Amino acid sequence: MLAWLSQWLPDWAASFLISLIAAFWGVAMRLAHTAKLSGTRPSWGQFLLEVPTLFGMAIIAGPVGRWLNTSYGVDLEITFALCVAFGYLGANLINRVAALLERKNGKTDA
Numbered sequence: 001m002l003a004w005l006s007q008w009l010p011d012w013a014a015s016f017l018i019s020l021i022a023a024f025w026g027v028a029m030r031l032a033h034t035a036k037l038s039g040t041r042p043s044w045g046q047f048l049l050e051v052p053t054l055f056g057m058a059i060i061a062g063p064v065g066r067w068l069n070t071s072y073g074v075d076l077e078i079t080f081a082l083c084v085a086f087g088y089l090g091a092n093l094i095n096r097v098a099a100l101l102e103r104k105n106g107k108t109d110a
Contacts, residue, residue, distance in 0.1 A: 019058035022080040026087025027053060057086035057093070
């Protein structure tokens with residue numbers, strides 16, 4: 001899909017658009033999961049509130065995917081899978097990473 005989309009858009013724009021779609025997929029899974037647990041249906045208003053999450057998770061997953069590619073030789077398509085996973089985790093991802101770093105930093109100081 002990236003090669004097909006790159007025919008009409010620059011490579012960076014095509015990659016970012018696919019990352020946004022992948023992050024939307026993850027957010028949709030999360031909202032559907034929470035709606036099912038609460039017995040309601042997700043609304044478009046909930047998706048509108050998640051727009052910053054879509055952009056944030058797409059932006060975060062790009063460098064992580066490139067780092068995995070350069071450090072471990074993982075295919076760049078893993079970036080889109082990371083977008084889905086990061087979109088599902090949402091802003092909790094940032095909170096969990098910050099808590100992990102604080103815990104790790106606290107252990108080294110003691």
